[in-house]
Amino acid sequence: MKTYSLNQLGRYPIYLKLLKEFFDEGVNVVSSPLIAKRLGYSEEQVRKDLQNVASEVGRPKKGREVKQLIEDIETFLGYRDSTSAVIIGVGHLGAALLNFPSFSEMGLEILAGFDTDPKLLWTRVGGKEIFPVAMLKDILPRLNAHIVIIAVPASAAQSVAEQAVASGAKAIWNFAPTHLDLPDNIVVEDVNLASSLAVLSHRLNVALAKEEKK
Amino acid sequence: MKTYSLNQLGRYPIYLKLLKEFFDEGVNVVSSPLIAKRLGYSEEQVRKDLQNVASEVGRPKKGREVKQLIEDIETFLGYRDSTSAVIIGVGHLGAALLNFPSFSEMGLEILAGFDTDPKLLWTRVGGKEIFPVAMLKDILPRLNAHIVIIAVPASAAQSVAEQAVASGAKAIWNFAPTHLDLPDNIVVEDVNLASSLAVLSHRLNVALAKEEKK
Numbered sequence: 001m002k003t004y005s006l007n008q009l010g011r012y013p014i015y016l017k018l019l020k021e022f023f024d025e026g027v028n029v030v031s032s033p034l035i036a037k038r039l040g041y042s043e044e045q046v047r048k049d050l051q052n053v054a055s056e057v058g059r060p061k062k063g064r065e066v067k068q069l070i071e072d073i074e075t076f077l078g079y080r081d082s083t084s085a086v087i088i089g090v091g092h093l094g095a096a097l098l099n100f101p102s103f104s105e106m107g108l109e110i111l112a113g114f115d116t117d118p119k120l121l122w123t124r125v126g127g128k129e130i131f132p133v134a135m136l137k138d139i140l141p142r143l144n145a146h147i148v149i150i151a152v153p154a155s156a157a158q159s160v161a162e163q164a165v166a167s168g169a170k171a172i173w174n175f176a177p178t179h180l181d182l183p184d185n186i187v188v189e190d191v192n193l194a195s196s197l198a199v200l201s202h203r204l205n206v207a208l209a210k211e212e213k214k
Numbered sequence: 215m216k217t218y219s220l221n222q223l224g225r226y227p228i229y230l231k232l233l234k235e236f237f238d239e240g241v242n243v244v245s246s247p248l249i250a251k252r253l254g255y256s257e258e259q260v261r262k263d264l265q266n267v268a269s270e271v272g273r274p275k276k277g278r279e280v281k282q283l284i285e286d287i288e289t290f291l292g293y294r295d296s297t298s299a300v301i302i303g304v305g306h307l308g309a310a311l312l313n314f315p316s317f318s319e320m321g322l323e324i325l326a327g328f329d330t331d332p333k334l335l336w337t338r339v340g341g342k343e344i345f346p347v348a349m350l351k352d353i354l355p356r357l358n359a360h361i362v363i364i365a366v367p368a369s370a371a372q373s374v375a376e377q378a379v380a381s382g383a384k385a386i387w388n389f390a391p392t393h394l395d396l397p398d399n400i401v402v403e404d405v406n407l408a409s410s411l412a413v414l415s416h417r418l419n420v421a422l423a424k425e426e427k428k
Binding site: 004009010011012013014016017018038039077078083091092093095096099100101102103106107108146147153154170171173177178179181185187189191192193194195196197198199200201202203204205207208211 | 218224226228230231252253291292297305309310313315320321322361367384387391393399401403405406408409410411412413415416417418421425
C-alpha cells in the first residue's frame with residue numbers, strides 16, 4: 001500500500017469540498033488550472049494530486065468530469081466505507097464532536113460516548129448513548145470500532161488513551177492538548193489547536209509588521 | 215521578520231507542553247536527545263529548533279535549563295502578549311471554544327461571541343456576552359480584536375468571514391469545513407478536521423493492511 005504525506009492527504013478533502021461546490025453550481029467539467037487558482041495551489045500540484053486518484057485518464061484541454069472526480073476522491077479517502085469510532089470525554093468539545101453534522105459525510109460514524117461524570121452516564125448526547133469509561137474494555141470490542149476519539153482534559157489523556165489501546169483501539173484521534181506516548185503500532189493523529197494558533201499568531205505578527213512598514 | 219514553516223512553528227507548542235511536564239516533575243535541565251526521544255523527532259531537529267528560540271547558548275553535554283526554555287518558547291510564540299479575538303458562531307463548537315480552558319495559557323483572549331440565534335443573543339457563554347452578527351462592524355473595532363474565529367456551518371462561513379474582514383479583522387481562524395476566499399492581506403488559518411481525519415483513516419488502513427499480512 002502506497003503511503004502519502006500528511007500534507008498531500010490533507011489536500012483531498014479540500015478538493016472534494018470545492019468539487020461539490022462546482023457540482024452544486026451545475027459545473028460538470030473542471031480543469032486543474034481552475035482548481036489551482038481557486039485554492040491557491042500550483043497547477044502542477046493539482047494535476048499530480050488528481051492523476052493520483054482519478055479512475056479516468058485526464059484529457060488535456062478537456063478537463064475532468066466533476067462527478068467522477070468526486071467519486072474517485074471519496075473512494076480514495078475511504079468516505080464510501082464508513083469507519084466506526086467512539087469518543088471518550090463528553091464535555092463541551094466532546095459534545096460538539098458528537099453533534100458535528102459533517103462526520104457522516106466523511107464516512108465517520110461515532111457510535112457511543114464514554115465519560116466518568118455520573119450526570120452524563122446513560123444519557124444521550126447527539127443521539128449517542130454515554131457509557132462509563134470503566135466499561136470501555138467490554139463495549140469497544142463489541143462495537144468493532146477501531147478509532148477512539150479523545151476529548152478529555154490534557155491531564156487525563158494519557159491514561160484514557162492507554163485504556164483505549166488495552167481495549168483494542170487501533171487508532172487515536174487526539175483532541176487533548178498533549179503528546180500521547182503509545183506503542184508504535186497504534187496510529188495517533190493529533191488535532192493540535194495550540195500549533196494551529198501558533199501558526200496563526202505568527203503569521204498575523206508578520207502581516208502587522210508589514211503594514212507598519214508601509 | 216523571519217518567517218517559519220507551518221510544520222516548524224507547530225512543533226513549539228509541543229515542546230512547551232513537554233517542558234512544562236518536565237518542570238512539574240522537578241526536572242531542571244534537559245538535553246535535546248532526551249526531548250527528541252520523548253517526542254519521536256530527530257536530535258538534529260530538536261537542537262536546531264531550540265537554538266532558534268533560546269536566549270542562552272546551549273552547552274553541549276550540559277543541556278539547557280527547563281525554566282529558561284519555557285520562557286523563551288512562550289516569548290517566541292507570543293504567549294506572553296495576549297492576543298484578542300472574538301468568535302462568530304456559538305453552536306456546539308463555538309461554545310466548546312468559548313469554554314476551552316487552555317486558550318488563555320496560549321495568550322488568546324476571546325472577548326465576545328456573535329450569533330444570529332435570538333435565543334443566544336445577550337446571554338453569556340463561557341462567561342462571554344453574545345452579540346448579534348449584525349453588530350460586528352460596530353463592536354469589533356471597539357474591542358481592538360484582530361483575530362476572528364469562525365465556527366459557523368460551512369454554508370455561512372464565506373459570508374460571515376467577509377463581514378469580519380469588512381469590520382477590520384486581520385486574521386481568521388477558520389473552524390468551518392470549507393475553503394474561504396479572502397483578500398491576500400488577510401491571514402487565514404484553517405482547522406481542517408476533514409484533513410486530519412483523512413490522514414488518520416489512511417494511516418489506519420495502512421496499519422490494518424500490515425497486520426493482515428502477518
